Amino acid sequence: xxxxxxxxxxxxxxxxxxxxxxxxxxxxxxxxxxxxxxxxxxxxxxxxxxxxxxxxxxxxxxxxxxxxxxxxxxxxxxxxxxxxxxxxxxxxxxxxxxxxxxxxxxxxxxxxxxxxxxxxxxxxxxxxxxxxxxxxxxxxxxxxxxxxxxxxxxxxxxxxxxxxxxxxxxxxxxxxxxxxxxxxxxxxxxxxxxxxxxxxxxxxxxxxxxxxxxxxxxxxxxxxxxxxxxxxxxxxxxxxxxxxxxxxxxxxxxxxxxxxx
Numbered sequence: 647x648x649x650x651x652x653x654x655x656x657x658x659x660x661x662x663x664x665x666x667x668x669x670x671x672x673x674x675x676x677x678x679x680x681x682x683x684x685x686x687x688x689x690x691x692x693x694x695x696x697x698x699x700x701x702x703x704x705x706x707x708x709x710x711x712x713x714x715x716x717x718x719x720x721x722x723x724x725x726x727x728x729x730x731x732x733x734x735x736x737x738x739x740x741x742x743x744x745x746x747x748x749x750x751x752x753x754x755x756x757x758x759x760x761x762x763x764x765x766x767x768x769x770x771x772x773x774x775x776x777x778x779x780x781x782x783x784x785x786x787x788x789x790x791x792x793x794x795x796x797x798x799x800x801x802x803x804x805x806x807x808x809x810x811x812x813x814x815x816x817x818x819x820x821x822x823x824x825x826x827x828x829x830x831x832x833x834x835x836x837x838x839x840x841x842x843x844x845x846x847x848x849x850x851x852x853x854x855x856x857x858x859x860x861x862x863x864x865x866x867x868x869x870x871x872x873x874x875x876x877x878x879x880x881x882x883x884x885x886x887x888x889x890x891x892x893x894x895x896x897x898x899x900x901x902x903x904x905x906x907x
Contacts, residue, residue, distance in 0.1 A: 647698060649723045651730070656722070659695065660730050662742065666796040669745070675798035678733060678740040684709065685808035686741055693742040694719035697727035700738025732800040745798065748814045753787035754827060760785045760902060761833070761856035763821055765866050766793040767891060772862065773797065774805020775892040781809040783899035784906065788815040789824050821858070825873045828856055835875040837866050838894050840887070842879030849878055851902040859895045 648656060661668040662676050669675050677686060683694070694717055696704065701721045704710045728736055754761065762780045767773050773795050777788060794817070795802060803810055818824055828835050833854035838846075858874055860866030871877060880889060880897055889897070 647721045647723060648726055651726055653726075655720070656726060656730055659740075659742065663730065663732050663800055666799065669796070669798050673745045675743050675745055675803065676732075676740055676800060677743055677803050678731065678800065679737045679804065680710075680739060682803070682808060683739050683741055684713070685811055686743060687811055688713065688717060690744045690746075690811075691717050691741050692744055695727070695740050695742075696721050697736065697738035698722065698724050704739075733804075746814075748787075748816045750789065750816055750818065750824065750827065753789055753814045753816050754824075754831065754833070756786055758852075758854045759787065759831075759833060759856075760854070760906075761828075762788045762895065762899065763824060763835070763856050763858040764788065764790040764794050765821055765858065765870060766791055766861040766864070767859065768795055769862060769891070770795045770799040770801035771805050772890070772892040773799075774802040774807075774810075776859065776895045777802075777806045777813060777815075778809045779892070779896040780899055781813055783896070783903040785813065785899060788813055789821070790815065790817050791821060792817055792819050820867075821870050822873065824856075825870075828854075829875075835873075836878050836898070837871055837874035837876070838880070838898060839865060839871055839874075839877035840879060842877040844876070844878060845881050846878040846898050847901050849876065851905045855902060857895065857898045857902065859891055859898075862891045 662674055696719050698721055762785050825835055833856055835856045835858060837858035858866055880894060
């Protein structure tokens with residue numbers, strides 16, 4: 647059992663949780679919680695850590711026991727686990743995972759792809775919520791600009807509720823190349839914009855398509871708006887000017903899903 651916060655493994659674990667630079671250099675990230683552990687692909691788990699309290703009773707669940715025995719685990723004292731945990735109420739289990747790598751071509755492949763393009767989003771919870779909602783709506787991939795929050799941020803990971811394990815994604819410098827490839831592939835692009843030409847539910851999303859969501863405060867970049875196939879808006883009543891980015895993305899993605907049913 648590890649009982650000191652000065653232990654080398656604890657220092658590494660803490661750095662992976664807190665610093666995106668370390669995550670990128672090591673090609674690793676951390677997921678925490680029972681559900682994330684259960685959904686994590688075994689082949690992508692590098693290390694598992696349990697709190698002493700969790701270790702005392704996990705044997706009551708055969709599904710947990712089997713996976714832990716296959717992968718192996720390390721036990722931390724409850725105080726050390728609480729020290730390194732990124733959550734207010736730790737569930738007692740976390741995994742170090744191997745990062746995935748996808749190319750633009752892989753993310754945009756397939757027949758009639760349905761993509762989420764994210765430009766300069768800053769809130770990790772928003773990104774994670776979009777990815778989770780996107781999987782539910784049937785998106786086939788996510789492409790983010792370099793200025794978008796790190797997908798491996800612990801808050802983003804928690805918000806995806808496991809969808810990050812299943813959806814292909816990648817980062818790009820900007821969306822220019824992506825929109826060019828989309829045009830060549832016949833993938834129609836729709837950007838959420840306050841100056842949209844039509845309400846979002848009056849467009850045809852059959853066939854390959856991509857939804858573009860911009861920064862929480864600034865929206866999409868002017869140059870992206872010019873290159874997008876169409877600008878669409880979500881009609882508002884009352885004095886509300888716009889929706890939260892994740893909510894707006896969900897509204898648009900589920901309209902695509904509705905039309906594709």
